[in-house]
Amino acid sequence: MRHHASASNTTRNNKNKPSSNLKMVGSVRARVIRTLLAIQNGQSLSSVLDPLLNSLHEGDKGFAHALLLTTLRQWFALERLLNTLAVNNIDEIEVRTTIQVGLTQLLYLQVADHAAIHETVEAVKEIEFAHASGLVNAILRKVVKNTHKYRKKCDKNHSLPNWLAYQLKQDWSEEYAALTQGLRQPAPMFLRANTTINTIDAYQQSLVEADVSADMVELVSALQLPNATDNAATSVHTQALRLEQSTAVAGLPSFAEGAASVQDMHAQLAAPLIHQALINKVNADALKNDAENTNELHILDACAAPGGKLAHWLELLNTDKQSPLFHVKQQDTDETSDSTSSRTVKLTAIDNEAPRITRIHENLERLHLAQSEHINLNIVCADATRWQGIGESKPQQADKNAPVFDAILLDSPCTATGVIRRHPDISLLRAEEDVEQTVSLQAEILDNLWAQLKVDGYLLYVTCSILKQENVEQMQDFLRHHTNATAIEFTEACNWGIAQDVGRQCLPIDSASGDGFYYALLKKTV
Ligand SMILES: C[S@@+](CC[C@H](N)C(=O)[O-])C[C@H]1O[C@@H](n2cnc3c(N)ncnc32)[C@H](O)[C@@H]1O
Numbered sequence: 001m002r003h004h005a006s007a008s009n010t011t012r013n014n015k016n017k018p019s020s021n022l023k024m025v026g027s028v029r030a031r032v033i034r035t036l037l038a039i040q041n042g043q044s045l046s047s048v049l050d051p052l053l054n055s056l057h058e059g060d061k062g063f064a065h066a067l068l069l070t071t072l073r074q075w076f077a078l079e080r081l082l083n084t085l086a087v088n089n090i091d092e093i094e095v096r097t098t099i100q101v102g103l104t105q106l107l108y109l110q111v112a113d114h115a116a117i118h119e120t121v122e123a124v125k126e127i128e129f130a131h132a133s134g135l136v137n138a139i140l141r142k143v144v145k146n147t148h149k150y151r152k153k154c155d156k157n158h159s160l161p162n163w164l165a166y167q168l169k170q171d172w173s174e175e176y177a178a179l180t181q182g183l184r185q186p187a188p189m190f191l192r193a194n195t196t197i198n199t200i201d202a203y204q205q206s207l208v209e210a211d212v213s214a215d216m217v218e219l220v221s222a223l224q225l226p227n228a229t230d231n232a233a234t235s236v237h238t239q240a241l242r243l244e245q246s247t248a249v250a251g252l253p254s255f256a257e258g259a260a261s262v263q264d265m266h267a268q269l270a271a272p273l274i275h276q277a278l279i280n281k282v283n284a285d286a287l288k289n290d291a292e293n294t295n296e297l298h299i300l301d302a303c304a305a306p307g308g309k310l311a312h313w314l315e316l317l318n319t320d321k322q323s324p325l326f327h328v329k330q331q332d333t334d335e336t337s338d339s340t341s342s343r344t345v346k347l348t349a350i351d352n353e354a355p356r357i358t359r360i361h362e363n364l365e366r367l368h369l370a371q372s373e374h375i376n377l378n379i380v381c382a383d384a385t386r387w388q389g390i391g392e393s394k395p396q397q398a399d400k401n402a403p404v405f406d407a408i409l410l411d412s413p414c415t416a417t418g419v420i421r422r423h424p425d426i427s428l429l430r431a432e433e434d435v436e437q438t439v440s441l442q443a444e445i446l447d448n449l450w451a452q453l454k455v456d457g458y459l460l461y462v463t464c465s466i467l468k469q470e471n472v473e474q475m476q477d478f479l480r481h482h483t484n485a486t487a488i489e490f491t492e493a494c495n496w497g498i499a500q501d502v503g504r505q506c507l508p509i510d511s512a513s514g515d516g517f518y519y520a521l522l523k524k525t526v
Pocket residue numbers: 008009302303304305306307308309310350351352353356382383384385411412413414
Protein backbone atom coordinates (compact mmCIF):
# COMPACT_ATOMS: atom_id res chain seq x y z
CA MET A 1 0.00 0.00 0.00
CA ARG A 2 1.43 3.36 -0.95
CA HIS A 3 1.34 6.17 1.54
CA HIS A 4 -1.22 8.80 0.57
CA ALA A 5 -1.82 12.19 2.09
CA SER A 6 -5.06 14.09 1.77
CA ALA A 7 -3.11 17.30 1.38
CA SER A 8 -3.51 19.61 -1.56
CA ASN A 9 -0.52 21.18 -3.22
CA THR A 10 -0.24 24.27 -1.10
CA THR A 11 2.68 26.58 -0.58
CA ARG A 12 3.75 28.14 2.63
CA ASN A 13 6.27 30.56 3.91
CA ASN A 14 7.54 29.63 7.30
CA LYS A 15 9.61 32.73 8.00
CA ASN A 16 8.66 35.79 10.05
CA LYS A 17 5.87 37.23 8.03
CA PRO A 18 5.86 40.91 7.19
CA SER A 19 2.71 42.73 8.15
CA SER A 20 2.25 45.10 5.25
CA ASN A 21 -0.59 44.80 2.76
CA LEU A 22 -0.12 45.50 -0.91
CA LYS A 23 -0.49 49.29 -1.07
CA MET A 24 0.22 50.55 -4.56
CA VAL A 25 1.23 54.11 -3.68
CA GLY A 26 4.49 56.04 -3.68
CA SER A 27 7.63 55.71 -5.74
CA VAL A 28 8.43 52.78 -8.05
CA ARG A 29 10.93 51.40 -5.54
CA ALA A 30 8.48 51.61 -2.64
CA ARG A 31 5.89 49.73 -4.71
CA VAL A 32 8.41 47.03 -5.64
CA ILE A 33 9.38 46.66 -1.97
CA ARG A 34 5.72 46.30 -0.98
CA THR A 35 5.22 43.71 -3.72
CA LEU A 36 8.20 41.72 -2.43
CA LEU A 37 6.75 41.88 1.09
CA ALA A 38 3.45 40.51 -0.21
CA ILE A 39 5.31 37.61 -1.85
CA GLN A 40 7.13 36.86 1.41
CA ASN A 41 3.71 36.90 2.99
CA GLY A 42 2.69 33.99 0.76
CA GLN A 43 1.22 35.68 -2.32
CA SER A 44 2.34 34.44 -5.71
CA LEU A 45 4.20 36.63 -8.19
CA SER A 46 1.45 36.06 -10.77
CA SER A 47 -1.17 37.46 -8.38
CA VAL A 48 0.80 40.64 -7.52
CA LEU A 49 2.62 41.45 -10.75
CA ASP A 50 -0.33 42.91 -12.65
CA PRO A 51 -1.52 45.10 -9.74
CA LEU A 52 2.03 46.48 -9.52
CA LEU A 53 2.46 47.13 -13.24
CA ASN A 54 -1.06 48.47 -13.71
CA SER A 55 -0.44 51.01 -10.94
CA LEU A 56 2.54 52.51 -12.78
CA HIS A 57 3.07 54.93 -15.67
CA GLU A 58 4.03 53.22 -18.92
CA GLY A 59 7.61 54.55 -18.69
CA ASP A 60 8.21 53.01 -15.23
CA LYS A 61 6.90 49.52 -15.97
CA GLY A 62 10.08 48.12 -17.51
CA PHE A 63 12.26 49.21 -14.59
CA ALA A 64 9.78 47.95 -11.97
CA HIS A 65 9.53 44.58 -13.74
CA ALA A 66 13.31 44.19 -13.97
CA LEU A 67 13.83 45.29 -10.37
CA LEU A 68 11.22 42.89 -9.01
CA LEU A 69 12.19 39.86 -11.10
CA THR A 70 15.94 40.34 -10.67
CA THR A 71 15.63 40.79 -6.90
CA LEU A 72 13.61 37.56 -6.71
CA ARG A 73 16.08 35.66 -8.92
CA GLN A 74 19.03 36.76 -6.76
CA TRP A 75 17.06 36.69 -3.48
CA PHE A 76 18.93 34.09 -1.47
CA ALA A 77 22.36 35.20 -2.70
CA LEU A 78 21.49 38.81 -1.76
CA GLU A 79 20.33 37.61 1.66
CA ARG A 80 23.65 35.87 2.27
CA LEU A 81 25.56 38.95 1.13
CA LEU A 82 23.46 41.19 3.37
CA ASN A 83 24.29 39.00 6.36
CA THR A 84 27.98 39.62 5.77
CA LEU A 85 27.50 43.38 5.26
CA ALA A 86 25.50 44.19 8.39
CA VAL A 87 27.36 44.47 11.68
CA ASN A 88 24.28 43.44 13.65
CA ASN A 89 21.46 41.15 12.62
CA ILE A 90 18.70 43.03 10.82
CA ASP A 91 15.41 41.58 12.06
CA GLU A 92 12.91 43.76 10.27
CA ILE A 93 11.95 42.09 7.00
CA GLU A 94 10.86 45.46 5.55
CA VAL A 95 14.38 46.82 6.07
CA ARG A 96 16.11 43.71 4.75
CA THR A 97 13.87 43.75 1.67
CA THR A 98 14.65 47.42 1.02
CA ILE A 99 18.41 46.78 1.22
CA GLN A 100 18.09 43.79 -1.13
CA VAL A 101 16.25 46.01 -3.62
CA GLY A 102 19.10 48.54 -3.28
CA LEU A 103 21.73 45.82 -3.82
CA THR A 104 19.95 44.59 -6.97
CA GLN A 105 20.15 48.07 -8.48
CA LEU A 106 23.86 48.41 -7.70
CA LEU A 107 25.02 44.89 -8.54
CA TYR A 108 22.70 43.68 -11.30
CA LEU A 109 20.89 46.59 -12.95
CA GLN A 110 23.68 49.13 -13.36
CA VAL A 111 21.55 51.94 -11.89
CA ALA A 112 23.77 54.97 -11.21
CA ASP A 113 25.13 54.75 -7.64
CA HIS A 114 23.74 58.08 -6.52
CA ALA A 115 20.22 57.39 -7.84
CA ALA A 116 20.16 53.86 -6.44
CA ILE A 117 21.20 54.93 -2.96
CA HIS A 118 19.15 58.13 -2.75
CA GLU A 119 15.93 56.61 -4.09
CA THR A 120 16.23 53.49 -1.95
CA VAL A 121 16.76 55.54 1.21
CA GLU A 122 13.67 57.57 0.28
CA ALA A 123 11.74 54.35 -0.31
CA VAL A 124 12.46 53.00 3.18
CA LYS A 125 10.95 56.20 4.55
CA GLU A 126 7.91 55.81 2.30
CA ILE A 127 7.18 52.34 3.67
CA GLU A 128 7.33 53.90 7.13
CA PHE A 129 10.65 52.48 8.29
CA ALA A 130 12.42 55.84 8.33
CA HIS A 131 14.36 54.86 11.46
CA ALA A 132 16.39 52.50 9.25
CA SER A 133 17.30 55.08 6.59
CA GLY A 134 20.80 55.59 8.03
CA LEU A 135 21.45 51.85 8.02
CA VAL A 136 20.22 51.44 4.42
CA ASN A 137 22.40 54.36 3.35
CA ALA A 138 25.50 53.00 5.15
CA ILE A 139 25.24 49.49 3.71
CA LEU A 140 24.65 50.63 0.14
CA ARG A 141 27.54 53.14 0.40
CA LYS A 142 29.82 50.35 1.58
CA VAL A 143 28.90 48.30 -1.50
CA VAL A 144 29.52 51.07 -4.06
CA LYS A 145 33.11 51.30 -2.84
CA ASN A 146 33.74 47.93 -4.51
CA THR A 147 30.76 46.74 -6.53
CA HIS A 148 32.96 44.34 -8.52
CA LYS A 149 34.00 42.46 -5.37
CA TYR A 150 30.45 42.26 -4.01
CA ARG A 151 28.99 41.18 -7.33
CA LYS A 152 31.54 38.36 -7.49
CA LYS A 153 30.68 37.36 -3.95
CA CYS A 154 26.98 37.35 -4.74
CA ASP A 155 27.42 35.35 -7.96
CA LYS A 156 29.40 32.62 -6.22
CA ASN A 157 27.35 29.63 -5.24
CA HIS A 158 23.57 29.44 -5.69
CA SER A 159 20.55 31.66 -5.09
CA LEU A 160 18.20 29.05 -3.67
CA PRO A 161 16.93 28.13 -0.22
CA ASN A 162 19.44 25.73 1.35
CA TRP A 163 17.02 22.78 1.48
CA LEU A 164 16.44 23.00 -2.27
CA ALA A 165 20.13 23.46 -3.13
CA TYR A 166 20.93 20.43 -0.97
CA GLN A 167 18.30 18.30 -2.71
CA LEU A 168 19.50 19.36 -6.16
CA LYS A 169 23.04 18.40 -5.22
CA GLN A 170 21.78 14.96 -4.18
CA ASP A 171 19.79 14.55 -7.39
CA TRP A 172 22.08 16.18 -9.94
CA SER A 173 25.63 16.19 -8.58
CA GLU A 174 27.21 16.40 -12.05
CA GLU A 175 24.91 19.15 -13.29
CA TYR A 176 24.57 20.94 -9.94
CA ALA A 177 26.83 23.98 -10.54
CA ALA A 178 25.41 24.73 -14.00
CA LEU A 179 21.87 24.01 -12.85
CA THR A 180 21.93 26.34 -9.85
CA GLN A 181 23.46 29.12 -11.97
CA GLY A 182 20.92 28.44 -14.73
CA LEU A 183 18.07 28.89 -12.26
CA ARG A 184 19.26 32.47 -11.56
CA GLN A 185 18.88 33.54 -15.20
CA PRO A 186 15.78 34.69 -17.11
CA ALA A 187 14.25 32.14 -19.48
CA PRO A 188 13.72 32.73 -23.21
CA MET A 189 10.19 33.27 -24.50
CA PHE A 190 8.72 30.57 -26.76
CA LEU A 191 5.61 30.58 -28.90
CA ARG A 192 3.44 27.82 -30.31
CA ALA A 193 1.76 28.65 -33.60
CA ASN A 194 -1.91 27.66 -33.70
CA THR A 195 -1.82 25.21 -36.60
CA THR A 196 -5.59 25.35 -37.05
CA ILE A 197 -5.14 28.99 -38.12
CA ASN A 198 -1.69 29.14 -39.73
CA THR A 199 1.34 26.94 -40.33
CA ILE A 200 4.40 27.39 -38.12
CA ASP A 201 6.34 28.74 -41.13
CA ALA A 202 3.60 31.23 -41.92
CA TYR A 203 3.49 32.49 -38.35
CA GLN A 204 7.27 32.81 -38.25
CA GLN A 205 7.01 34.89 -41.41
CA SER A 206 4.41 37.16 -39.82
CA LEU A 207 6.79 37.63 -36.89
CA VAL A 208 9.51 38.72 -39.33
CA GLU A 209 7.07 41.20 -40.88
CA ALA A 210 6.26 42.54 -37.40
CA ASP A 211 10.00 42.97 -36.70
CA VAL A 212 10.02 40.26 -34.03
CA SER A 213 13.10 38.04 -34.44
CA ALA A 214 12.46 34.37 -33.80
CA ASP A 215 14.06 31.08 -34.73
CA MET A 216 12.44 27.67 -34.93
CA VAL A 217 13.54 24.95 -32.52
CA GLU A 218 12.82 21.38 -33.51
CA LEU A 219 12.49 18.79 -30.78
CA VAL A 220 12.66 15.14 -31.78
CA SER A 221 11.28 12.41 -29.57
CA ALA A 222 11.88 8.76 -30.40
CA LEU A 223 9.57 6.32 -28.64
CA GLN A 224 9.84 2.56 -28.58
CA LEU A 225 6.11 2.08 -28.97
CA PRO A 226 4.82 -1.47 -29.30
CA ASN A 227 3.04 -2.30 -32.57
CA ALA A 228 5.27 0.03 -34.56
CA THR A 229 6.42 -1.74 -37.72
CA ASP A 230 9.65 -3.78 -37.46
CA ASN A 231 10.22 -2.49 -33.92
CA ALA A 232 11.52 0.83 -35.21
CA ALA A 233 11.22 3.78 -32.85
CA THR A 234 8.36 6.16 -33.59
CA SER A 235 9.56 9.73 -34.15
CA VAL A 236 7.53 12.64 -32.86
CA HIS A 237 8.49 16.14 -34.01
CA THR A 238 7.70 19.35 -32.15
CA GLN A 239 8.51 22.82 -33.47
CA ALA A 240 8.58 25.80 -31.15
CA LEU A 241 9.34 29.42 -32.03
CA ARG A 242 11.97 31.06 -29.82
CA LEU A 243 11.97 34.85 -29.61
CA GLU A 244 15.29 36.65 -29.58
CA GLN A 245 13.85 39.01 -26.97
CA SER A 246 10.88 38.55 -24.68
CA THR A 247 8.05 40.85 -25.61
CA ALA A 248 4.51 41.73 -24.51
CA VAL A 249 1.96 39.52 -26.30
CA ALA A 250 0.12 42.64 -27.48
CA GLY A 251 3.07 43.20 -29.85
CA LEU A 252 2.76 39.76 -31.46
CA PRO A 253 0.93 39.47 -34.79
CA SER A 254 -2.71 38.32 -34.51
CA PHE A 255 -2.19 37.16 -30.93
CA ALA A 256 -5.63 38.36 -29.80
CA GLU A 257 -7.12 36.53 -32.80
CA GLY A 258 -5.60 33.24 -31.63
CA ALA A 259 -2.73 32.81 -34.09
CA ALA A 260 -0.26 31.73 -31.38
CA SER A 261 0.23 30.96 -27.69
CA VAL A 262 3.10 31.54 -25.29
CA GLN A 263 4.38 28.15 -24.16
CA ASP A 264 7.78 26.90 -23.09
CA MET A 265 9.47 24.65 -25.68
CA HIS A 266 9.64 21.67 -23.32
CA ALA A 267 5.96 22.12 -22.40
CA GLN A 268 5.29 21.77 -26.15
CA LEU A 269 6.39 18.12 -26.01
CA ALA A 270 3.36 16.95 -24.05
CA ALA A 271 0.53 17.11 -26.58
CA PRO A 272 2.45 15.57 -29.51
CA LEU A 273 3.64 12.68 -27.31
CA ILE A 274 0.21 11.69 -25.98
CA HIS A 275 -1.33 12.31 -29.42
CA GLN A 276 1.13 9.89 -31.03
CA ALA A 277 0.57 7.30 -28.31
CA LEU A 278 -3.19 7.55 -28.93
CA ILE A 279 -2.71 7.06 -32.68
CA ASN A 280 -0.65 3.95 -31.94
CA LYS A 281 -3.40 2.57 -29.73
CA VAL A 282 -6.03 3.21 -32.38
CA ASN A 283 -3.91 1.52 -35.06
CA ALA A 284 -3.32 -1.47 -32.78
CA ASP A 285 -7.05 -1.71 -31.99
CA ALA A 286 -7.81 -1.62 -35.73
CA LEU A 287 -5.39 -4.46 -36.40
CA LYS A 288 -7.08 -6.50 -33.71
CA ASN A 289 -10.47 -5.48 -35.16
CA ASP A 290 -11.42 -4.52 -31.61
CA ALA A 291 -15.12 -3.71 -31.99
CA GLU A 292 -15.44 -2.17 -28.53
CA ASN A 293 -13.07 0.63 -29.45
CA THR A 294 -14.41 1.49 -32.83
CA ASN A 295 -17.24 3.91 -32.20
CA GLU A 296 -15.90 6.42 -29.73
CA LEU A 297 -12.53 7.39 -28.34
CA HIS A 298 -12.45 8.97 -24.93
CA ILE A 299 -9.35 10.86 -23.85
CA LEU A 300 -8.59 12.81 -20.70
CA ASP A 301 -6.53 15.86 -19.83
CA ALA A 302 -6.29 15.66 -16.06
CA CYS A 303 -5.07 18.81 -14.28
CA ALA A 304 -5.71 20.87 -17.39
CA ALA A 305 -5.85 24.50 -16.26
CA PRO A 306 -5.10 27.04 -17.63
CA GLY A 307 -5.27 24.87 -20.73
CA GLY A 308 -1.88 25.29 -22.46
CA LYS A 309 -1.38 21.61 -23.21
CA LEU A 310 -5.10 21.04 -23.72
CA ALA A 311 -5.19 23.73 -26.42
CA HIS A 312 -2.13 22.17 -28.08
CA TRP A 313 -3.78 18.74 -28.10
CA LEU A 314 -6.96 20.24 -29.60
CA GLU A 315 -4.86 21.98 -32.26
CA LEU A 316 -3.25 18.65 -33.21
CA LEU A 317 -6.62 16.90 -33.29
CA ASN A 318 -8.22 19.65 -35.36
CA THR A 319 -5.31 20.01 -37.79
CA ASP A 320 -5.36 16.39 -38.94
CA LYS A 321 -9.00 15.64 -39.70
CA GLN A 322 -8.01 12.70 -41.92
CA SER A 323 -6.35 11.02 -38.96
CA PRO A 324 -7.33 7.41 -38.14
CA LEU A 325 -8.67 8.82 -34.88
CA PHE A 326 -11.73 10.11 -36.70
CA HIS A 327 -12.18 7.37 -39.29
CA VAL A 328 -12.77 3.72 -38.55
CA LYS A 329 -12.18 1.07 -41.13
CA GLN A 330 -14.58 -1.82 -40.70
CA GLN A 331 -14.62 -5.11 -42.49
CA ASP A 332 -18.01 -5.81 -43.99
CA THR A 333 -19.78 -8.91 -42.77
CA ASP A 334 -18.99 -10.89 -45.92
CA GLU A 335 -15.31 -10.08 -45.17
CA THR A 336 -14.67 -9.19 -48.78
CA SER A 337 -14.52 -5.42 -48.49
CA ASP A 338 -13.87 -2.58 -46.03
CA SER A 339 -16.03 0.40 -45.26
CA THR A 340 -15.16 3.54 -43.33
CA SER A 341 -17.29 5.21 -40.71
CA SER A 342 -16.57 8.36 -38.79
CA ARG A 343 -15.88 8.41 -35.10
CA THR A 344 -16.26 11.09 -32.45
CA VAL A 345 -13.40 11.83 -30.10
CA LYS A 346 -14.57 12.75 -26.65
CA LEU A 347 -12.05 14.89 -24.77
CA THR A 348 -12.63 15.53 -21.08
CA ALA A 349 -10.52 18.07 -19.23
CA ILE A 350 -10.58 18.40 -15.46
CA ASP A 351 -9.02 20.69 -12.87
CA ASN A 352 -9.97 21.30 -9.26
CA GLU A 353 -9.61 25.10 -9.25
CA ALA A 354 -12.69 26.89 -10.56
CA PRO A 355 -10.97 30.24 -11.35
CA ARG A 356 -8.37 28.38 -13.37
CA ILE A 357 -11.15 26.56 -15.26
CA THR A 358 -12.41 30.00 -16.33
CA ARG A 359 -8.97 30.61 -17.80
CA ILE A 360 -9.24 27.39 -19.84
CA HIS A 361 -12.47 28.68 -21.38
CA GLU A 362 -10.91 32.10 -22.12
CA ASN A 363 -7.83 30.54 -23.72
CA LEU A 364 -9.83 28.15 -25.88
CA GLU A 365 -12.14 30.97 -26.98
CA ARG A 366 -9.19 33.09 -28.09
CA LEU A 367 -7.71 30.16 -30.00
CA HIS A 368 -11.08 29.25 -31.61
CA LEU A 369 -10.86 25.79 -30.07
CA ALA A 370 -13.87 25.85 -27.77
CA GLN A 371 -16.00 24.01 -30.31
CA SER A 372 -15.16 21.67 -33.13
CA GLU A 373 -17.04 19.32 -35.39
CA HIS A 374 -15.27 16.06 -34.57
CA ILE A 375 -14.49 16.62 -30.92
CA ASN A 376 -16.87 16.48 -28.04
CA LEU A 377 -15.14 18.63 -25.40
CA ASN A 378 -16.21 18.51 -21.77
CA ILE A 379 -14.50 20.67 -19.12
CA VAL A 380 -15.13 19.68 -15.52
CA CYS A 381 -14.14 21.15 -12.15
CA ALA A 382 -13.22 18.08 -10.11
CA ASP A 383 -10.63 16.60 -7.80
CA ALA A 384 -8.46 14.16 -9.76
CA THR A 385 -7.75 12.08 -6.65
CA ARG A 386 -11.42 11.02 -6.56
CA TRP A 387 -13.18 11.97 -9.79
CA GLN A 388 -14.63 9.08 -11.80
CA GLY A 389 -14.96 9.46 -15.56
CA ILE A 390 -17.17 6.38 -15.69
CA GLY A 391 -20.70 7.21 -16.78
CA GLU A 392 -19.31 10.42 -18.32
CA SER A 393 -18.44 8.26 -21.25
CA LYS A 394 -21.04 5.56 -21.62
CA PRO A 395 -24.00 5.90 -19.31
CA GLN A 396 -25.60 2.90 -20.94
CA GLN A 397 -22.52 0.73 -20.46
CA ALA A 398 -23.26 -2.58 -18.77
CA ASP A 399 -20.15 -2.69 -16.62
CA LYS A 400 -20.19 0.63 -14.81
CA ASN A 401 -16.69 0.02 -13.48
CA ALA A 402 -15.03 -0.66 -16.82
CA PRO A 403 -12.19 1.78 -17.56
CA VAL A 404 -13.17 4.38 -20.14
CA PHE A 405 -10.09 6.29 -21.27
CA ASP A 406 -7.97 5.42 -24.28
CA ALA A 407 -5.29 7.97 -23.35
CA ILE A 408 -4.63 10.24 -20.39
CA LEU A 409 -2.43 13.31 -20.17
CA LEU A 410 -1.53 13.92 -16.55
CA ASP A 411 0.28 17.24 -16.20
CA SER A 412 0.58 16.76 -12.51
CA PRO A 413 0.58 19.35 -9.73
CA CYS A 414 4.20 19.60 -8.61
CA THR A 415 6.69 21.84 -6.80
CA ALA A 416 7.27 23.71 -10.11
CA THR A 417 11.00 23.81 -9.32
CA GLY A 418 11.67 23.42 -13.06
CA VAL A 419 10.11 26.81 -13.85
CA ILE A 420 11.89 28.92 -11.21
CA ARG A 421 13.48 31.01 -14.00
CA ARG A 422 10.00 32.25 -15.00
CA HIS A 423 8.48 32.20 -11.52
CA PRO A 424 11.35 33.06 -9.16
CA ASP A 425 8.87 33.51 -6.28
CA ILE A 426 8.73 29.68 -6.14
CA SER A 427 12.10 29.68 -4.34
CA LEU A 428 10.59 31.83 -1.60
CA LEU A 429 7.19 30.19 -1.43
CA ARG A 430 8.04 26.49 -1.40
CA ALA A 431 9.01 24.83 1.84
CA GLU A 432 10.84 21.54 2.18
CA GLU A 433 7.78 19.76 3.61
CA ASP A 434 5.78 20.68 0.46
CA VAL A 435 7.78 18.10 -1.49
CA GLU A 436 6.53 15.08 0.42
CA GLN A 437 2.94 16.33 0.37
CA THR A 438 3.14 16.93 -3.37
CA VAL A 439 4.62 13.47 -3.99
CA SER A 440 1.71 11.91 -2.07
CA LEU A 441 -0.85 13.96 -4.00
CA GLN A 442 0.73 12.90 -7.30
CA ALA A 443 0.61 9.23 -6.26
CA GLU A 444 -3.03 9.56 -5.31
CA ILE A 445 -3.96 11.14 -8.65
CA LEU A 446 -1.96 8.52 -10.54
CA ASP A 447 -3.73 5.68 -8.73
CA ASN A 448 -7.19 7.09 -9.35
CA LEU A 449 -6.60 7.77 -13.05
CA TRP A 450 -4.76 4.54 -13.76
CA ALA A 451 -7.82 2.55 -12.72
CA GLN A 452 -9.78 4.43 -15.40
CA LEU A 453 -7.38 3.76 -18.28
CA LYS A 454 -8.32 1.02 -20.73
CA VAL A 455 -6.04 -1.95 -21.38
CA ASP A 456 -3.56 -0.96 -24.15
CA GLY A 457 -4.21 2.70 -23.27
CA TYR A 458 -1.45 5.21 -22.52
CA LEU A 459 -0.84 7.67 -19.69
CA LEU A 460 1.69 10.46 -20.14
CA TYR A 461 2.99 11.68 -16.79
CA VAL A 462 4.42 15.21 -16.87
CA THR A 463 5.77 17.56 -14.22
CA CYS A 464 7.61 20.87 -14.33
CA SER A 465 9.73 19.74 -11.39
CA ILE A 466 13.44 18.93 -11.30
CA LEU A 467 13.26 16.86 -8.11
CA LYS A 468 13.69 13.12 -8.65
CA GLN A 469 11.20 12.29 -5.91
CA GLU A 470 8.38 13.74 -8.02
CA ASN A 471 9.68 12.29 -11.26
CA VAL A 472 11.74 9.18 -11.85
CA GLU A 473 11.33 7.99 -8.25
CA GLN A 474 7.56 8.57 -8.42
CA MET A 475 7.46 6.44 -11.59
CA GLN A 476 9.67 3.69 -10.14
CA ASP A 477 7.37 3.53 -7.14
CA PHE A 478 4.30 3.48 -9.40
CA LEU A 479 5.69 0.63 -11.52
CA ARG A 480 6.52 -1.37 -8.39
CA HIS A 481 2.90 -1.09 -7.27
CA HIS A 482 1.19 -1.53 -10.66
CA THR A 483 2.31 -4.69 -12.37
CA ASN A 484 -0.06 -3.94 -15.28
CA ALA A 485 2.00 -0.86 -16.20
CA THR A 486 4.98 -0.78 -18.50
CA ALA A 487 7.18 2.24 -19.23
CA ILE A 488 7.66 3.11 -22.89
CA GLU A 489 11.31 3.73 -23.66
CA PHE A 490 12.46 7.09 -25.05
CA THR A 491 15.47 6.16 -27.19
CA GLU A 492 18.77 8.04 -27.39
CA ALA A 493 17.57 9.56 -30.67
CA CYS A 494 15.67 12.10 -28.53
CA ASN A 495 17.39 15.48 -28.82
CA TRP A 496 16.06 16.76 -25.49
CA GLY A 497 16.41 15.87 -21.84
CA ILE A 498 18.48 13.34 -19.93
CA ALA A 499 17.55 9.66 -19.99
CA GLN A 500 16.33 8.41 -16.61
CA ASP A 501 15.69 4.87 -15.44
CA VAL A 502 12.07 5.72 -16.38
CA GLY A 503 11.31 8.67 -18.67
CA ARG A 504 13.41 11.72 -19.52
CA GLN A 505 14.26 14.87 -17.59
CA CYS A 506 14.90 18.34 -19.02
CA LEU A 507 16.98 20.65 -16.83
CA PRO A 508 16.85 24.46 -17.17
CA ILE A 509 20.59 24.91 -17.57
CA ASP A 510 20.99 26.33 -21.07
CA SER A 511 19.92 29.99 -21.18
CA ALA A 512 18.59 29.50 -24.74
CA SER A 513 16.62 26.38 -23.91
CA GLY A 514 13.40 25.37 -22.20
CA ASP A 515 12.30 24.77 -18.64
CA GLY A 516 12.78 21.80 -16.33
CA PHE A 517 10.16 19.26 -17.36
CA TYR A 518 9.93 15.52 -16.75
CA TYR A 519 8.15 13.09 -19.09
CA ALA A 520 7.27 9.41 -18.68
CA LEU A 521 4.89 7.43 -20.90
CA LEU A 522 3.15 4.40 -19.42
CA LYS A 523 1.13 1.71 -21.15
CA LYS A 524 -1.47 -0.45 -19.45
CA THR A 525 -0.79 -4.06 -20.34
CA VAL A 526 -3.66 -6.01 -18.78
C1 LIG B 1 0.96 21.97 -13.90
S1 LIG B 1 -0.61 22.67 -13.69
C2 LIG B 1 -1.41 22.24 -15.17
C3 LIG B 1 -1.03 23.07 -16.35
C4 LIG B 1 -1.87 22.75 -17.58
N1 LIG B 1 -1.84 21.35 -17.92
C5 LIG B 1 -1.43 23.56 -18.79
O1 LIG B 1 -0.70 23.03 -19.64
O2 LIG B 1 -1.83 24.72 -18.89
C6 LIG B 1 -1.32 21.60 -12.55
C7 LIG B 1 -2.81 21.80 -12.35
O3 LIG B 1 -3.26 20.81 -11.44
C8 LIG B 1 -4.38 21.32 -10.77
N2 LIG B 1 -4.62 20.46 -9.60
C9 LIG B 1 -3.94 20.42 -8.43
N3 LIG B 1 -4.46 19.48 -7.63
C10 LIG B 1 -5.48 18.91 -8.31
C11 LIG B 1 -6.43 17.90 -8.01
N4 LIG B 1 -6.41 17.24 -6.84
N5 LIG B 1 -7.35 17.58 -8.93
C12 LIG B 1 -7.39 18.22 -10.14
N6 LIG B 1 -6.53 19.19 -10.47
C13 LIG B 1 -5.59 19.52 -9.57
C14 LIG B 1 -4.00 22.76 -10.47
O4 LIG B 1 -5.14 23.54 -10.27
C15 LIG B 1 -3.23 23.14 -11.73
O5 LIG B 1 -4.05 23.82 -12.62
